[in-house]
Amino acid sequence: MDLTTPLILVNLKTYSESMGEKAVKLAKIAEEVTRETGICVALAPQFSDIHRVASASEVPIFAQHVDPVTPGRGTGSILVEAVVEAGAVGTLLNHSERQLGLALIEASLARAKEVELKVCICSNNQAVSGAAAALGPDFIAVEPPELIGTGIPVSKTQPEVVTATVETIQNINPVVIPLCGAGISTGEDVAAALKLGTQGVLLASGVTKAKDPKKILLDMATHAK
Amino acid sequence: MDLTTPLILVNLKTYSESMGEKAVKLAKIAEEVTRETGICVALAPQFSDIHRVASASEVPIFAQHVDPVTPGRGTGSILVEAVVEAGAVGTLLNHSERQLGLALIEASLARAKEVELKVCICSNNQAVSGAAAALGPDFIAVEPPELIGTGIPVSKTQPEVVTATVETIQNINPVVIPLCGAGISTGEDVAAALKLGTQGVLLASGVTKAKDPKKILLDMATHAK
Amino acid sequence: MDLTTPLILVNLKTYSESMGEKAVKLAKIAEEVTRETGICVALAPQFSDIHRVASASEVPIFAQHVDPVTPGRGTGSILVEAVVEAGAVGTLLNHSERQLGLALIEASLARAKEVELKVCICSNNQAVSGAAAALGPDFIAVEPPELIGTGIPVSKTQPEVVTATVETIQNINPVVIPLCGAGISTGEDVAAALKLGTQGVLLASGVTKAKDPKKILLDMATHAK
């Protein structure tokens, strides 16, 4: 399945509800939702689940992080070639739970481009989004850290943050696709995010901890049309 | 296969020669060597290869690193439950290419114990080995960083470093198993390491970049008897 | 004034109440308390205040941190020679607000010894204290992070943590001097800490934010006799 917009990108983090076989199950649900709605649902599982999930489903898979290392040394590092070989088509970078040095972001992005891995840089505010845009990633997801995991959607409570961020990104680098993160948990939140100029959402617990993830994802995909 | 001593622990790092299907192939070779010699050969592949390698072979698998996070948040982190679920029985910690804060090592070790994941703390010298021993890991691998990847075995060029480290570890915590790292590339190096009081070796390029890994591993296992 | 035990070591952190001229004033108060009671009160001001405070008073001065760099490169790093030249006689290392890699602690300690700078490693629990003891610093201050800044003294609420830590330190390295940190704010807290086998206290807000620091310090010093 192609990585298209509007995009619903689900970060599985380290939730036990979305690990191992449960990640595979969630991927199959995501696949169904995409088939039924035509809206792209992508997943970012843990590193150790990438190959398993990518082998069992056709949804686009993101790594949660990559390092700027080249093959060889780098014990414990995430090599871009390895995540591509395991089946990923993209990666998050600089998530608020895995913040990176500015020069490391630039170097990791350059490595990712070498292997045609799409990159979504996460940013915590408008200024950081502008800096990220200057680096030329494929996506930027703005997520005010204080809203992550709260279920309080930035698209509703701080719409001006989203609008200003989208504008900053477009001024600096109009090919970068803005996503809206932090607190997204319903189809309405997704619709609000798209109205503010973003082309998708990055979310986590809203789906991973849902009793019925398919219902939530269908609601989101329907509102994204 | 059980994790026994003397132990030959092969760190696959991010070598392209030991990634993906090549990691699986190497695991099968390791399995053969263990069957033929009775000496335990364990592998530490990249995170994204753990499940694939563990599914395809019976050799003990180590992660290259884990984080002290609990399930939930921690995007891009290595959860101990995830590496266990993928099939690992142990993990490296504090490799010289992935150095960790003292308190993080202690916390990661505590997390690993919760899920019965064996831990090999890597240390760069005698003093650090003593500190690591006080934390109570299963293994400590001493690797003078300047020798890593050189093919110059610490067991031959700095035998006194190995001897002193083994003694320090035993004084502080006699149940910890000392391993010898850095520059190990032949059966003779392994024999020298064991004579100095270690109970195994941690190595990487000596096997991963070898033209005939089976020949090298057989040589090492034979010398470890 | 000599650095003696029992020791009252006051970490000025980045409190505005103990910065610049206010740090000098506090040092003069500490000096008076030492003269009047014979108990050593030492201060750990911000780096930019070390020279000023050391020039204006005779109390022993600690840096709050040092890096393992040697003279030369290392922009923004804290060189041990620089803090000694500015007038410090000791340094904190690995404070919970400035945690360090295990190998960096060992390397920084080695650098400090080269210039005869006393080192107090901060630790968050018993296990980490044991590891720190193996490295051979002059002091170890145990501070459960959850109590730092609370005014809830570890010596009262978790006396068993302090006792066990003192024992661990003595078993591994009996020349290391244990200090008690976290939540110390009264003379009684100091007395309790000493009864548990420590030879002094590391504290911060209890003094820096006190209305009458001299009164508090006198109370502490009196209880330390």
Added chain:
Amino acid sequence: MDLTTPLILVNLKTYSESMGEKAVKLAKIAEEVTRETGICVALAPQFSDIHRVASASEVPIFAQHVDPVTPGRGTGSILVEAVVEAGAVGTLLNHSERQLGLALIEASLARAKEVELKVCICSNNQAVSGAAAALGPDFIAVEPPELIGTGIPVSKTQPEVVTATVETIQNINPVVIPLCGAGISTGEDVAAALKLGTQGVLLASGVTKAKDPKKILLDMATHAK
């Protein structure tokens, strides 16, 4: 003395040749050069030397780094209020020897603006310079890390890097002042840097390790006119 352009900004790093009283002496030399030529020479001494140097001379003083902490906790951190109180008017940020997370750079810059501390973000290449420009610092110094400390001036060997970086900065944020770093050691290097569109230089060993720093600084200042 005012902080004006063209600017010669000398990073004293942790060189023993420019520490303590030697930093004061260098500041007096810088002061003389400014008086004689009208060209601003600013110094970035070690933290523990800021107050001493600022008290003894009138040259603009930069810190080598600041942290985004607010007054209070933050043991071992560099508080912007503290460096201002000690006499600094500016700070380096993200030097290649002290690289910072993207979000930390943005937060530190915001803190610096609160206390009117000028900020010079260091960058290692054109892309990172663009990202830095989006954050809105006062200065950006581009320094290819492989040339730092070599005496091989980027302005001569990679003039196209400097030109492209200046252009990128101006496109994204024209009020940011570009400086040229890495390998600057003569007046000619300074002249070359200014011709390429920068408004000054950031250098270190070229002055700190010079036998006759005044002669070098005079040569640089003369070529900067």
